[in-house]
Amino acid sequence: MALRLSGVGVVHPGGRRALEAVDLSVADGERIALIGPSGAGKTTLLRVAGASLRPTDGRVELLGTEPWGLGAGALRRLRARIGAVHQAPPLPPRQRVVTAVLAGRLGQWTVGKALWSLVHPADTAGAHDALERLGLADRLFDRCDRLSGGQLQRVAVARVLYQRPDLLLADEPVSSLDPATSELLVSRLVAQSEATGAALVASLHAVDLALKWFPRVVGVRAGRVMFDLPAGDVTPARLQALYEGEAAATASEGALVDAAAAPAMCR
Numbered sequence: 001m002a003l004r005l006s007g008v009g010v011v012h013p014g015g016r017r018a019l020e021a022v023d024l025s026v027a028d029g030e031r032i033a034l035i036g037p038s039g040a041g042k043t044t045l046l047r048v049a050g051a052s053l054r055p056t057d058g059r060v061e062l063l064g065t066e067p068w069g070l071g072a073g074a075l076r077r078l079r080a081r082i083g084a085v086h087q088a089p090p091l092p093p094r095q096r097v098v099t100a101v102l103a104g105r106l107g108q109w110t111v112g113k114a115l116w117s118l119v120h121p122a123d124t125a126g127a128h129d130a131l132e133r134l135g136l137a138d139r140l141f142d143r144c145d146r147l148s149g150g151q152l153q154r155v156a157v158a159r160v161l162y163q164r165p166d167l168l169l170a171d172e173p174v175s176s177l178d179p180a181t182s183e184l185l186v187s188r189l190v191a192q193s194e195a196t197g198a199a200l201v202a203s204l205h206a207v208d209l210a211l212k213w214f215p216r217v218v219g220v221r222a223g224r225v226m227f228d229l230p231a232g233d234v235t236p237a238r239l240q241a242l243y244e245g246e247a248a249a250t251a252s253e254g255a256l257v258d259a260a261a262a263p264a265m266c267r
């Protein structure tokens with residue numbers, strides 16, 4: 001099992017509850033899209049799934065291990081098996097594209113090799129190959145601050161392709177991208193999952209992409225899983241129920257929706 005969350009709750013500093021009693025299991029090789037309105041808790045859920053945020057309540061099992069019972073070294077090795085694409089890729093502006101891509105494997109290399117690769121890129125052919133899959137091979141030696149926002153997002157995806165993680169987590173990887181580039185990025189993440197058997201969990205505001213590329217779709221609203229369904233069962237009515245409470249939920253200072261009061265198809 002790639003990921004198992006049981007009764008997970010998160011209260012952020014300041015007291016805002018972002019997740020409540022979330023149960024979610026993701027098998028090896030499975031592809032899941034997280035959808036839901038802004039502030040629903042998707043990023044928080046992905047941070048818990050990537051062991052970068054310890055939940056306030058509940059249990060997390062990640063690639064067969066409970067991350068929060070591990071020592072620092074074992075936790076670092078576990079995190080090196082997880083690949084994450086963020087909404088705004090944290091790429092140092094002066095870094096060269098090749099170095100940014102090779103950084104995907106820093107966690108898997110010895111400290112010496114990792115430090116040396118910052119000066120002398122160790123595997124330019126590998127970085128070139130990953131960038132080629134995203135149509136960006138000609139920018140291999142450019143600096144990151146010479147790239148557009150969309151090109152930077154492609155570099156961030158090239159980095160996880162190069163990393164070859166066992167679990168792929170993508171937090172709105174196509175925010176502010178044009179439709180063709182969005183399609184390219186999602187298709188490459190899906191191809192990577194299929195080729196390597198890595199599970200893929202991606203949050204997406206583009207519902208059409210979620211339904212097209214992901215066999216299973218999880219609707220999240222106000223910190224709770226509202227539905228967890230095969231893509232073919234996500235009807236317009238379910239989507240309306242998921243998104244229609246957005247304004248009300250925001251207005252009530254993040255108050256959680258009572259699951260018992262949720263529509264019948266929710267669980």
Ligand SMILES: Nc1ncnc2c1ncn2[C@@H]1O[C@H](COP(=O)(O)OP(=O)(O)OP(=O)(O)O)[C@@H](O)[C@H]1O
Nearest residue numbers: 012013016018037038039040041042043044045254
């Ligand atoms: N670091 C933080 N400190 C305090 N509150 C936070 C923090 N991160 C998120 N929150 C709050 O937790 C709730 C869920 O936020 P989260 O970012 O997980 O939602 P989201 O579904 O990813 O939203 P979006 O689609 O807009 O990215 C929100 O109410 C948000 O304000």
